Every structure is written in C-alpha cells, then in structure tokens.
Amino acid sequence: xxxxxxxxxAAGFALILLANAVALVxxxxxxxxxxxxxxTLSQRELSMPWRGAMVRENSGLALALNWRVIETGxxxxxxxxxxxxxxxxxxxxxxxxxxxxxDTAAVAADQAERRRFERQLPRExxxxxxxxxxxxxxxxxxxxxxxxxxxxxxxxxxxxxEFAAKAKRAxxxxxxxxxxxxxxxxxxxxxxxxxxxxxxPDRGRYLIVKATLRPRTVTRDKQTRIGGYLSALAVSxxxxxxxxxxxxxxALRSQRRTTDEPGARFEATIAFGQRLEPWIEAVAVxx
Amino acid sequence: MNTPLxxxxxRRADEIAIFQVELARLDEEGVLRLDPAQQQALREHHAAxxxxxxxRFDIDRDAQAxxxxxxxxxxxxxxxxxxxxxxxxxxxxxWGNFDETAQVAILLGAAxxxxxxxxxxQTRDASGYFTKLAAMVAFACFVxxxxxxxxxxxxxxxxxxxxxxxxxALLLAYACDLRLLLAxxxxxxIAYVAxxxxxxxxxxxxxxxxxxENFFPVAALLFVFPQxxxxxxxxxxxxxxxxxxxxxLLLPMLVLGHWGYGSYLAHYDIEAxxxxxxxxxxxxxxxxxxxxIGARRQWPDTVNTGITFFVIFLYTKFFDWWxxxxxxxxxxxxxxxAAILILLVLKRxxxxxxxxxxxxx
Numbered sequence: 001x002x003x004x005x006x007x008x009x010a011a012g013f014a015l016i017l018l019a020n021a022v023a024l025v026x027x028x029x030x031x032x033x034x035x036x037x038x039x040t041l042s043q044r045e046l047s048m049p050w051r052g053a054m055v056r057e058n059s060g061l062a063l064a065l066n067w068r069v070i071e072t073g074x075x076x077x078x079x080x081x082x083x084x085x086x087x088x089x090x091x092x093x094x095x096x097x098x099x100x101x102x103d104t105a106a107v108a109a110d111q112a113e114r115r116r117f118e119r120q121l122p123r124e125x126x127x128x129x130x131x132x133x134x135x136x137x138x139x140x141x142x143x144x145x146x147x148x149x150x151x152x153x154x155x156x157x158x159x160x161x162e163f164a165a166k167a168k169r170a171x172x173x174x175x176x177x178x179x180x181x182x183x184x185x186x187x188x189x190x191x192x193x194x195x196x197x198x199x200x201p202d203r204g205r206y207l208i209v210k211a212t213l214r215p216r217t218v219t220r221d222k223q224t225r226i227g228g229y230l231s232a233l234a235v236s237x238x239x240x241x242x243x244x245x246x247x248x249x250x251a252l253r254s255q256r257r258t259t260d261e262p263g264a265r266f267e268a269t270i271a272f273g274q275r276l277e278p279w280i281e282a283v284a285v286x287x
Numbered sequence: 288m289n290t291p292l293x294x295x296x297x298r299r300a301d302e303i304a305i306f307q308v309e310l311a312r313l314d315e316e317g318v319l320r321l322d323p324a325q326q327q328a329l330r331e332h333h334a335a336x337x338x339x340x341x342x343r344f345d346i347d348r349d350a351q352a353x354x355x356x357x358x359x360x361x362x363x364x365x366x367x368x369x370x371x372x373x374x375x376x377x378x379x380x381x382w383g384n385f386d387e388t389a390q391v392a393i394l395l396g397a398a399x400x401x402x403x404x405x406x407x408x409q410t411r412d413a414s415g416y417f418t419k420l421a422a423m424v425a426f427a428c429f430v431x432x433x434x435x436x437x438x439x440x441x442x443x444x445x446x447x448x449x450x451x452x453x454x455x456a457l458l459l460a461y462a463c464d465l466r467l468l469l470a471x472x473x474x475x476x477i478a479y480v481a482x483x484x485x486x487x488x489x490x491x492x493x494x495x496x497x498x499x500e501n502f503f504p505v506a507a508l509l510f511v512f513p514q515x516x517x518x519x520x521x522x523x524x525x526x527x528x529x530x531x532x533x534x535x536l537l538l539p540m541l542v543l544g545h546w547g548y549g550s551y552l553a554h555y556d557i558e559a560x561x562x563x564x565x566x567x568x569x570x571x572x573x574x575x576x577x578x579x580i581g582a583r584r585q586w587p588d589t590v591n592t593g594i595t596f597f598v599i600f601l602y603t604k605f606f607d608w609w610x611x612x613x614x615x616x617x618x619x620x621x622x623x624x625a626a627i628l629i630l631l632v633l634k635r636x637x638x639x640x641x642x643x644x645x646x647x648x
Contacts (some may be wrong), residue, residue, distance in 0.1 A: 005407075121488075
C-alpha cells in the first residue's frame with residue numbers, strides 16, 4: 001500500500017486523537033461516580049516534592065503524598081516522619097506475602113533460600129493507608145515514652161552533656177511527631193480491592209492505593225522472618241489544578257519546614273477515584 | 288511503475304555512476320564497445336533518470352556531494368534531537384500558567400500541528416533532512432502529549448503508552464523513509480514487549496529490565512520481521528530490524544553471562560555460576576550463528592553485529608581468566624593474537640562465501 005500524504009495525515013491524526021481520547025475517557029471514568037476514598041490531608045501529609053536542577057524549570061505544581069511505615073524494631077528513631085515513603089512493616093508476614101503472590105517455600109532452610117526469596121521481583125499490590133489511626137497513635141505514644149525515659153536518665157545524670165543531648169533530641173522528635181510528621185500510615189495490603197474495602201469501609205480514613213512490594217527478610221535478635229519492603233506508590237505526586245494554585249502557592253513558597261515550625265499550614269481535600277487515581281478537590285490555607 | 292523513494296533513487300544514481308566508469312574502462316580495454324547510437328541512447332537515458340531524481344529528491348550526484356551529504360545527515364540528526372528536547376522544555380517552562388483545558392488543547396494541538404507540518408514539509412523537501420527534523424519534533428510532541436496528560440490528571444503510569452508512540456514513530460518512518468524514527472519506534476516496541484513478558488511473569492512492569500530474558504521474545508520477533516515483510520524499497524530498514532533484534536538477544540546474554548542471579552533460572556535451584564556459564568556459551572554460539580547467517584544471506588549488518596559481540600564475549604572471557612594472573616604485556620599480546628586469529632577465520636569465511644556465490648548456477 002502506498003502511503004500518500006493524505007493517508008499519513010489521516011492515520012496520524014486518528015492515532016493521536018484516539019490515544020488522547022482513551023486517556024481522557026480513563027480520567028472521566030476515574031472521577032465519575034462516588035470516589036473510592038476522600039479525605040482531608042494537611043501539610044503533614046502533602047509537601048512540595050524535591051525539585052532537581054532539571055525540574056526547576058518546570059512551572060507546574062504538584063504535591064507529594066507523604067506516608068509512613070511504622071517499624072517497631074528499628075530503635076528510637078523508628079518510622080521516619082517526613083515521608084521516607086517506604087519500609088518493612090511488622091504486619092507484612094509470611095502468610096500475607098504468600099497471599100500477595102510471593103513464593104516463600106523453604107525460606108527458613110538456609111541462607112541460599114533466603115537470597116532466592118529476596119531475588120523475586122517486585123509486584124504491584126493494593127496498599128491501605130490509614131490516617132491518624134491506631135498505628136500512628138502507637139508511634140506517638142512510643143515517642144512520648146521515649147521522652148520520659150530520656151528525661152529520667154537526665155535527672156539521674158544531671159551533669160552529663162550526652163544525656164542532655166539525648167533528652168533534647170527526644171523532645172524534638174516528639175514535637176515533630178505531634179506537629180509535623182505524616183499521620184498517614186501503611187496498615188494493610190492485598191490484591192482484592194473489594195475485600196479490602198469491605199474490611200476498611202471508612203472512606204474518609206482509609207485510602208487504597210497502588211504500590212510496589214519487594215520481598216525482604218528481616219533479621220532481628222538473631223531471628224529471621226519473612227517480610228516485604230513497601231516502596232513507590234503508582235501515583236506519588238498529585239498535580240495541583242490551576243484554579244487552586246493562587247490559594248496554595250504563596251503559602252508553599254513562603255515558609256520552610258523546621259522542628260518548631262512545620263511549614264505552611266493548609267488542608268487539601270484529596271479524592272481517589274474508581275481507578276485509584278487521585279485529584280485535589282479543594283484547598284484551604286490557615287491564616 | 289512505482290514512484291521510487293529517495294534512498295532508492297540514490298542507490299540507482301550510485302549504480303549508474305559505477306556502471307559508467309566500468310563501461311568506459313571496458314571501452315578502453317576493447318572488451319565492449321557500444322556503437323554511437325547506443326552510446327547516445329544510454330547517455331540520454333541516464334541523464335534523464337538523474338535529472339528526474341535530482342529534481343525530486345536532491346540526491347548526491349558525485350563524491351563531493353556525498354561528503355557534504357554526510358555532514359548534513361549528522362547536522363539533521365543532532366538538530367532533530369535538540370529540537371525534540373527544546374519542545375519538552377518549552378512546555379515545561381510555561382504549562383503551569385494555563386488551566387487544564389488549555390493545557391490539553393495545547394498538547395493535542397502541538398501533536399496534530401507538528402504532524403501536519405511534517406507531512407507538508409515532506410511534500411516540499413527533496414533532500415529529506417528537514418522532514419527528519421519535523422518528524423522528530425512531531426514524535427516528541429506526541430510523547431510529551433501523553434506524558435503530560437499523565438501528570439496533569441495523575442494517571443497511573445502504564446506500558447500501554449508505548450504502543451501509540453511506536454505506532455506514530457513507525458508511521459512517520461515508513462511514510463517519510465526515516466531510519467531515525469524507525470529506531471525510535473523499534474525501541475518503544477522492545478520496551479512494550481519486554482514489559483508485557485515481565486508482567487506475565489507476575490512482576491511490576493517498570494521492573495522488566497531486571498530480568499534480561501524478558502527481551503528474548505522481542506529479539507526473535509524483530510529478527511524475523513524483515514523476512515516476513517518485504518523491505519526492499521526501504522533502504523536500511525531490514526538491517527535496522529536485524530541489528531535491534533540481535534542487540535535484544537546478545538546484550539541480555541552478555542549481562543546474564545556475568546549476573547546469573549538476574550535470570551529466571553536462578554529461581555529453580557540452579558547455581559548462578561552455571562547460569563553464567565550457560566549464557567556465556569549461548570552468547571558465543573548466538574554471535575557465531577549471526578556471523579554465519581549474515582555471511583550466507585549477505586547481510587553485512589548481521590555479520591558486523593555478530594563479530595562485535597563475538598569479540599566482546601571473547602575479550603570479557605579473557606579478562607576473567609587472565610587479567611589477574613598474567614603480566615599485562617602478555618595479556619594484551621594474547622588479545623592481539625586473538626584479533627589476528629579472528630581476521631584469518633573471517634578471511635577464510637569470505638573466501639568460502641565468494642566460492643559459493645561464484646559456484647551458484
């Protein structure tokens with residue numbers, strides 16, 4: 001078949017229009033009907049993403065979703081606050097890893113089997129993120145206990161600079177936990193969305209998002225257990241619509257986040273649609 | 288008669304030049320002498336053909352033109368890449384100033400307009416260089432179009448976006464006779480098929496590169512494709528398919544020859560060292576087969592790719608075996624001797640190939 005200019009033009013136009021139509025119909029389907037979840041997040045869970053040299057010329061504005069994995073066995077500074085966005089949660093055990101499609105057979109046998117388990121490649125799973133729930137409350141309580149422990153130690157060693165520094169650091173950590181750290185905590189994972197939603201029906205408190213899970217063994221106190229490392233969300237940054245930028249932009253660009261000052265105070269209503277893709281519905285900036 | 292493409296016209300012009308030189312030589316040596324009427328008819332025929340080609344395609348009619356043409360090809364290649372990058376950064380610089388409707392309209396409009404411009408330039412550009420520039424910009428606009436839709440509406444990244452990109456690149460490549468766009472389209476196809484194969488194995492598509500064996504099916508597909516579809520009119524297209532097919536086969540083999548844990552086989556109680564050994568052997572066999580098939584079918588692209596990988600496999604093996612234990616002068620001497628041996632083998636292979644061609648009925 002000879003490709004005349006008109007045929008090329010018609011085929012090319014059809015291809016471009018079709019590809020755009022498929023993408024936009026997907027957006028429409030995602031946003032139609034009742035949102036899968038809708039919650040109000042603050043500057044604690046939403047922040048400006050890191051902007052590299054190449055991205056500095058990007059005039060768009062997006063917010064990164066900060067979420068946490070609480071790991072109890074990692075000492076005092078467990079569960080990073082500003083959203084390191086990844087980790088090995090305690091609840092991700094062998095039975096869950098099997099249910100999520102990983103082969104865990106014979107892992108306990110020896111070192112070689114453990115390596116074989118860890119060499120399995122990441123899979124996409126549905127991750128449940130809980131806002132300000134029991135997991136975050138436990139993290140807060142642990143931080144308070146940590147402060148009390150260090151203050152008691154300082155009282156017993158009043159002249160020690162080392163104990164004073166530790167107590168100060170624990171206080172700062174508590175302040176961060178109370179005012180700045182994300183309250184969005186990874187609390188469950190699965191493959192069946194309907195089953196997860198039935199288990200966590202509160203759409204204002206539980207987000208279901210797509211994330212990547214990599215098999216991992218965790219060794220603590222000479223005990224090795226099967227686990228998994230939760231990492232990148234499928235959509236980790238949420239574009240700020242043009243209409244909402246005037247309200248949000250000055251607040252985001254004027255202040256820097258410190259221990260005492262967690263940065264611009266704002267709240268944004270985020271909805272996750274039928275395809276678990278998010279969008280920002282409203283923004284309110286605190287005066 | 289079909290209208291020839293620029294590449295076909297250039298090839299015919301080159302053949303005419305060679306024929307004229309040889310005819311003059313035969314005339315001098317008294318082997319073949321055309322009578323004046325035949326000479327006149329031949330001259331007129333060739334002159335008319337060349338004038339027609341030159342008018343339509345801006346072909347190179349002599350060696351000097353060919354040298355300049357090479358420079359223009361390099362300039363248009365670099366220009367095409369730079370313009371494509373410029374389109375990306377231009378949009379990034381200003382897109383935040385518009386609302387979502389305007390952003391979509393600009394992206395869609397840019398993709399459609401750049402395609403229209405490419406087709407328009409193609410009908411007027413006899414040289415093909417400006418068409419290449421415009422086609423690359425059109426492809427970049429379309430890639431930007433779908434990528435930015437993803438960012439604007441927070442769409443989950445998908446390998447399916449590679450399909451329309453591949454389709455547009457291949458459409459422009461075949462319509463405008465552009466090998467650069469063909470390579471871009473093939474790269475999209477390679478990524479898509481490898482991602483699909485990986486996903487069938489249960490892994491998240493973005494990690495398809497972590498199992499190099501995911502590239503083997505697309506390697507076979509690309510190598511066989513020019514055999515199934517006639518590409519004689521498209522100069523160099525079949526060679527590009529074969530080269531990318533071989534790269535998709537031999538590069539993963541090279542990687543697996545040194546990283547057995549990256550193989551699917553590592554999951555089945557097979558020692559990583561055994562997997563590496565098997566892939567090293569497979570790499571030698573596959574590159575030797577490529578040389579053999581290329582020599583038999585007279586595909587210089589396949590022969591050269593095969594030789595390159597054979598030498599890489601051989602040298603990496605030498606490095607593994609001897610770099611630590613040999614004095615460096617001896618190590619490099621062995622490399623040099625290996626190169627001489629390869630030259631001798633290839634020379635012999637060439638003689639056999641020539642014998643086969645001469646002996647053919």
